[in-house]
Amino acid sequence: SLPAAPFPFIHHPRGWGHVVGINLYLEGLRDIIQGDPQIFHDRSQGAMVLGTGIEDWFNYAHGWEFQTPRNQSDPLCGVPAKGVGGYFEKKGRRKTLHLHGDQAMLNGVHAYRRMPVDALVFNDGIRGYFELGSNWSANNYRQAEDIAATTFYYARDTPGIRLVATLRGNHSAVATVGTTEHTSVTSRFVGPVTNPLLTLSGRILRHGTVLSISLPIPTHNNGLMLRRVFDFAEPNQRATVFIDNTYVGTWMTLGGNTHFRFAESDFLVAPLYTRHSPITVQILPLTKWVDFEYSVFLVV
Numbered sequence: 001s002l003p004a005a006p007f008p009f010i011h012h013p014r015g016w017g018h019v020v021g022i023n024l025y026l027e028g029l030r031d032i033i034q035g036d037p038q039i040f041h042d043r044s045q046g047a048m049v050l051g052t053g054i055e056d057w058f059n060y061a062h063g064w065e066f067q068t069p070r071n072q073s074d075p076l077c078g079v080p081a082k083g084v085g086g087y088f089e090k091k092g093r094r095k096t097l098h099l100h101g102d103q104a105m106l107n108g109v110h111a112y113r114r115m116p117v118d119a120l121v122f123n124d125g126i127r128g129y130f131e132l133g134s135n136w137s138a139n140n141y142r143q144a145e146d147i148a149a150t151t152f153y154y155a156r157d158t159p160g161i162r163l164v165a166t167l168r169g170n171h172s173a174v175a176t177v178g179t180t181e182h183t184s185v186t187s188r189f190v191g192p193v194t195n196p197l198l199t200l201s202g203r204i205l206r207h208g209t210v211l212s213i214s215l216p217i218p219t220h221n222n223g224l225m226l227r228r229v230f231d232f233a234e235p236n237q238r239a240t241v242f243i244d245n246t247y248v249g250t251w252m253t254l255g256g257n258t259h260f261r262f263a264e265s266d267f268l269v270a271p272l273y274t275r276h277s278p279i280t281v282q283i284l285p286l287t288k289w290v291d292f293e294y295s296v297f298l299v300v
Helices: 030-034 061-067
Strands: 007-013 016-029 035-042 076-082 087-091 092-100 105-114 121-124 128-131 144-155 163-166 176-177 181-187 199-206 209-213 222-230 238-244 248-251 262-269 279-285 289-299
Touching: 007 016, 007 144, 007 181, 016 128, 128 144, 128 163, 163 209, 199 222, 209 289, 222 248, 238 262, 238 289, 248 262, 279 289
Parallel strands: none
Antiparallel strands: 007 128, 016 105, 016 121, 016 144, 035 128, 076 105, 087 092, 163 289, 176 209, 181 199, 199 289, 209 279, 222 262, 222 289, 238 248, 238 279
8 A cells, every 4th residue: 555645646846838638547445536636836835726536637526437347438538447346245144245435446447638728837837646545534545555647748947937026914015005904824725734834924905905016027028927825714705906007807716715724826917017117016805805925926
């Protein structure tokens, strides 16, 4: 058995590119298919892409194609070969064969996914894992006997973004108009439970408040990427974003998580609005808006 630790299917530490396909082979107890994909990119501290299970990642909800003897091959995804090992439950003189359940085995499942139209794009490095072992399951049902992956991706070692500034607390580049509240939260970033426990200080903004970020930037650029560290316990946060009083979009974070409260969200700004200096980014919350940190990246 493999140790109870996330299994890496890609690790490209620096540079930009995109992932276009994954082949996977695995053996183990049936619940291994519930291991969540966790993908970190562009220097993120937490998972920027978080799946709901290995079987969902390969587009087979609830794992029926993983757990039944029938093979399946579609143009962009499939489970073309597998062995499904059940177990016998004995009650008196009667034995019942179970192909599902916590003791059932997946004996040599081969799965693939091709991503020509939903590629995983990264600008400065990517790490991807499938969750395995007991880091989520107290009963250790996700223990792997064997697992291997081949990942297909295009990449260059040159980063596609450059950090301009990281803004925390009462940074001189940040100003607010309206009422703000202080908050302090102890939690972890979204991702493996091995993420360290942290305490972050931030602010709570509400509808009617304006947060402004004013910065000098190089005028030769291909746009900006704004990254926000926020409190994921407050679900479905939304704000409108302006660059020098010109509307450029709505920044939304969907869903919420009260167990792993620190998360990151990116907002891209087209070069049409960024090829002058200095610039002022204005964020106008439409809902309760809880932030701990902003980072500004130049797209190069």
